[in-house]
Amino acid sequence: MIVELGHFALVLALAVALVQSVVPMIGAQRGSPAMMAVAIPAASFQFVLIAFSFAALTYAFVTSDFSLALVTANSHTSKPMLYKVSGVWGNHEGSMLLWVLILALFGAAAAWFGGNLPDRLRARVLSVQGAIGVAFLLFILLTSNPFLRLVTPPMNGQDLNPLLQDPGLAFHPPFLYLGYVGLSMAFSFAVAALIEGRVDAAWARWVRPWTLAAWVFLTVGIALGSWWAYYELGWGGFWFWDPVENASFMPWLFAAALLHSAVVVEKRESLKAWTVLLAILAFGFSLIGTFIVRSGVITSVHAFANDPERGVFILIILAVFTGGALVLYAARASTMEAKGVFAMVSRESALVLNNVLLAVSSMVVFVGTIWPLVIELTSNGERKLSVGAPFFNAAFTPFMVALAIALPIGAILPWKRARLGRAIGQLKYALVLALAIGALVWAMQSGRSALGPVGAALGAWLVAGAAVDIWIRKGRGGWGRLARLPRGDWGRVVAHAGLGITIFGIAALTAWDVEDIRVAHPGETFNVAGYDITLESVNRVQGPNYSALRADLTVKKNGRFISTLHPEKRSYPVARMPTTEAGIDNGFLRDIYLVIGDPQANGGWAVRSYIKPFANWIWGGAILMSIGGVLSLTDRRYRVAAGARRRRLPQGVPAE
Numbered sequence: 001m002i003v004e005l006g007h008f009a010l011v012l013a014l015a016v017a018l019v020q021s022v023v024p025m026i027g028a029q030r031g032s033p034a035m036m037a038v039a040i041p042a043a044s045f046q047f048v049l050i051a052f053s054f055a056a057l058t059y060a061f062v063t064s065d066f067s068l069a070l071v072t073a074n075s076h077t078s079k080p081m082l083y084k085v086s087g088v089w090g091n092h093e094g095s096m097l098l099w100v101l102i103l104a105l106f107g108a109a110a111a112w113f114g115g116n117l118p119d120r121l122r123a124r125v126l127s128v129q130g131a132i133g134v135a136f137l138l139f140i141l142l143t144s145n146p147f148l149r150l151v152t153p154p155m156n157g158q159d160l161n162p163l164l165q166d167p168g169l170a171f172h173p174p175f176l177y178l179g180y181v182g183l184s185m186a187f188s189f190a191v192a193a194l195i196e197g198r199v200d201a202a203w204a205r206w207v208r209p210w211t212l213a214a215w216v217f218l219t220v221g222i223a224l225g226s227w228w229a230y231y232e233l234g235w236g237g238f239w240f241w242d243p244v245e246n247a248s249f250m251p252w253l254f255a256a257a258l259l260h261s262a263v264v265v266e267k268r269e270s271l272k273a274w275t276v277l278l279a280i281l282a283f284g285f286s287l288i289g290t291f292i293v294r295s296g297v298i299t300s301v302h303a304f305a306n307d308p309e310r311g312v313f314i315l316i317i318l319a320v321f322t323g324g325a326l327v328l329y330a331a332r333a334s335t336m337e338a339k340g341v342f343a344m345v346s347r348e349s350a351l352v353l354n355n356v357l358l359a360v361s362s363m364v365v366f367v368g369t370i371w372p373l374v375i376e377l378t379s380n381g382e383r384k385l386s387v388g389a390p391f392f393n394a395a396f397t398p399f400m401v402a403l404a405i406a407l408p409i410g411a412i413l414p415w416k417r418a419r420l421g422r423a424i425g426q427l428k429y430a431l432v433l434a435l436a437i438g439a440l441v442w443a444m445q446s447g448r449s450a451l452g453p454v455g456a457a458l459g460a461w462l463v464a465g466a467a468v469d470i471w472i473r474k475g476r477g478g479w480g481r482l483a484r485l486p487r488g489d490w491g492r493v494v495a496h497a498g499l500g501i502t503i504f505g506i507a508a509l510t511a512w513d514v515e516d517i518r519v520a521h522p523g524e525t526f527n528v529a530g531y532d533i534t535l536e537s538v539n540r541v542q543g544p545n546y547s548a549l550r551a552d553l554t555v556k557k558n559g560r561f562i563s564t565l566h567p568e569k570r571s572y573p574v575a576r577m578p579t580t581e582a583g584i585d586n587g588f589l590r591d592i593y594l595v596i597g598d599p600q601a602n603g604g605w606a607v608r609s610y611i612k613p614f615a616n617w618i619w620g621g622a623i624l625m626s627i628g629g630v631l632s633l634t635d636r637r638y639r640v641a642a643g644a645r646r647r648r649l650p651q652g653v654p655a656e
Helices: 002-030 033-037 039-062 069-074 081-086 092-113 119-143 167-196 201-232 243-268 272-295 308-335 347-378 389-412 420-426 428-444 451-474 479-484 487-512 615-633 640-648
Strands: 514-520 525-528 531-542 547-557 560-565 568-572 577-581 583-585 590-599 605-613
Touching: 002 033, 002 039, 002 092, 002 119, 033 039, 033 119, 039 069, 039 081, 039 092, 039 119, 069 092, 081 167, 092 119, 092 167, 092 272, 119 167, 119 308, 167 201, 167 243, 167 272, 167 308, 201 243, 201 272, 201 577, 201 615, 243 272, 243 347, 272 308, 272 347, 347 389, 389 420, 389 451, 389 487, 420 428, 428 451, 451 479, 451 487, 487 605, 487 615, 514 525, 525 605, 531 590, 531 605, 547 583, 547 590, 547 605, 560 583, 560 590, 568 590, 590 615
Parallel strands: none
Antiparallel strands: 514 605, 525 531, 531 547, 547 560, 547 568, 568 577, 583 590, 590 605
């Protein structure tokens, strides 16, 4: 009964979304307050209905209701409760329901907290959100219904994909969807502004918090996925340029560009057309990512579905919304006249450079991701091309290096007009420190690539540049002024420093990683990069829904005990799928990463050993970037209400 109610709530949500998409838009066009007011209860009611539907599906998973086809295909009675819950979105149908739930949540949040928006703009924003909801609710009900019943329910289910039975993957998709779908708000604001023919500083002030929130969620989601790939897959890598990884990375880059571009619109009333275009492209690339993951056009370990019919439906959604928005953009381009002017050397110009580098780097990733598909289609399947890490590293890295060099300089340039020599002079100590660290690393390493020294220099440049930035903001106000600086300033420098730490971590791990693959017998000791590793034993152990071969490996250095690690090779009998669980000793400066392989004919075991320097700095930097975003979100200048209050203050009354 609960399942049927959940299905009915989804159908009813479609009807409400249809009303939300049509009535407020007509009301805004006619100037009817009553029709525009429909958007607020409609957005709230749509969220409540979809939340109930999602709760009904969750209940079916938690109670192991195998009369539901989705539960049978993705659950099992012996599965731990965490993975019963995460199984709700660990499949195509359930993940799409989570997608529309988050979409409805963002729409409802705009209704609840958008009281300071002009009535027409809010009505149009919620109307566009409702239209997106209509499209995806139709997609779910027509092609991906999660509530289909089985005529003859089995006694037990087929279990969730073992790779997804992991805490990292339990939380990775929700954060990614919060980022993907959060960009729909920037898209809705852009389309609403195009319909009204008005893009100004107030519009940018409203867009920025939504984009910033989506960017923070995407950052956390991508970092969780990278961390999971590092410790779960047993390959020892953190990023593989997989098409699905790229699908989340491209909108992240566009969202970062949009954040910086919106600053120029807010402060200087410039780059209006470019900012609106970025808002359209950011969400457009989120839809492209959805198409890549769910159409089956590209094979990936992360892909949710392999159904051309679903792919065609998503392609239609992509064409209607992104294509329609671009047509509207072309028609309204003349209304987005830039008011502010600025010199070639200024913060505005630095932000333009930032935008160009981010956008071009995203397009490089897009071309590398989609090119194999283009080749296959144009050759009628006769030619197959693989684009891997060598292409992406060679084509993408130069843009990131240029971005890292430009960021500290652009951050301290004044608005409108600046002197480049003065800015570089302020950063001279940061530059000396970065070059010194790069030279020191170059001198310490021997026979290795320049990636390590370059990464160390760039990381130090970004971190030191962020410190100089905040020091300049302090001015002559003393240390007490640091505590009074706007949180947006703190957020910027923390995020830039986090990027520097991540860049250094990636460069260090890539340049100095040590790998050893060998056959070891129980009791045998071998040395890897100064660490003595002993294979003590290999035993069979039983988990809640798997059996495993667990190795006991002792690690010592110069006779001093470091750790005992327990890598596993698991087998899930229901899913009939093996997984590898690495044994990792995490450290501030290095990780010791051990993997047990297959038994050998001579009684030994295949053992892969890695020493991974500064691995955790990659995710530590991502955490700092996220913290920087959250700090900026708490800045009252970036809240919609703050901007609205300033506009409503009587003449002569100073703003807070």
